Amino acid sequence: MSSTEMDDEAGALERAEAILDDDAGTKGDRARLDAVNELGVRIVEAVKTCYDPEIPVNIYELGLIYKVDVDDDDKVHVDMTLTSPNCPVAETLPTEVRDKIEAVDGVRGCEVSIVWEPPWNPSMMSEEAQLELGMIY
Numbered sequence: 001m002s003s004t005e006m007d008d009e010a011g012a013l014e015r016a017e018a019i020l021d022d023d024a025g026t027k028g029d030r031a032r033l034d035a036v037n038e039l040g041v042r043i044v045e046a047v048k049t050c051y052d053p054e055i056p057v058n059i060y061e062l063g064l065i066y067k068v069d070v071d072d073d074d075k076v077h078v079d080m081t082l083t084s085p086n087c088p089v090a091e092t093l094p095t096e097v098r099d100k101i102e103a104v105d106g107v108r109g110c111e112v113s114i115v116w117e118p119p120w121n122p123s124m125m126s127e128e129a130q131l132e133l134g135m136i137y
Contacts, residue, residue, distance in 0.1 A: 036070050039106050043068055043076060046100040052082075053089060057132050059097070063124030066115060075109040076101050081120045090114070 047065055048058045059065060059080070067079040078097060082090055094112040101110040122135065130136045 035106075039070055039074070039104070040068065042104045043070075043101055043107070046104050047097060049100060050093065050096050052087070052093070055083070055133070057125070057129040059093070061126045061129040061132075063126065063129070064120060065097075073108055074106055075111070076107055078110065078112045079115045080112060081115055083120055085116065 044060060047060045047068075050059045051057070052059060052062065052064075055062060062083070064082065065078065065080050067077075069077040071077065078101065080094065080097060082093065087093070094114055098110045098112045101107055101112075122130075125133070125135070127136065
């Protein structure tokens with residue numbers, strides 16, 4: 001191999017390593033993403049302890065939680081719905097969700113919004129919830 005070819009190969013290797021080597025910003029972004037993902041898992045576990053009293057399945061598996069966002073300050077924003085606008089727990093369930101999420105270590109506040117679009121229907125339930133309620137066999 002000539003010295004020019006070796007220089008070209010070494011240069012290509014250096015460029016490849018530079019591309020693969022994370023800079024501080026990328027490492028920080030990845031660390032933040034990992035932290036938010038881990039926090040998200042704990043938030044979902046907390047939400048799974050909330051139940052609609054008329055249905056023996058947690059609200060997460062029922063498909064009532066539409067969105068969970070964690071902002072840069074670790075404040076959580078939740079969009080959720082209810083099984084119907086006349087749901088008897090319309091006043092208490094969002095507060096329960098907020099309180100349980102705020103109790104998760106690392107969460108610095110929570111805002112829960114009730115949304116009606118898309119309207120909830122039983123197809124939004126997880127397979128586990130459908131099995132629990134005898135809707136699939």
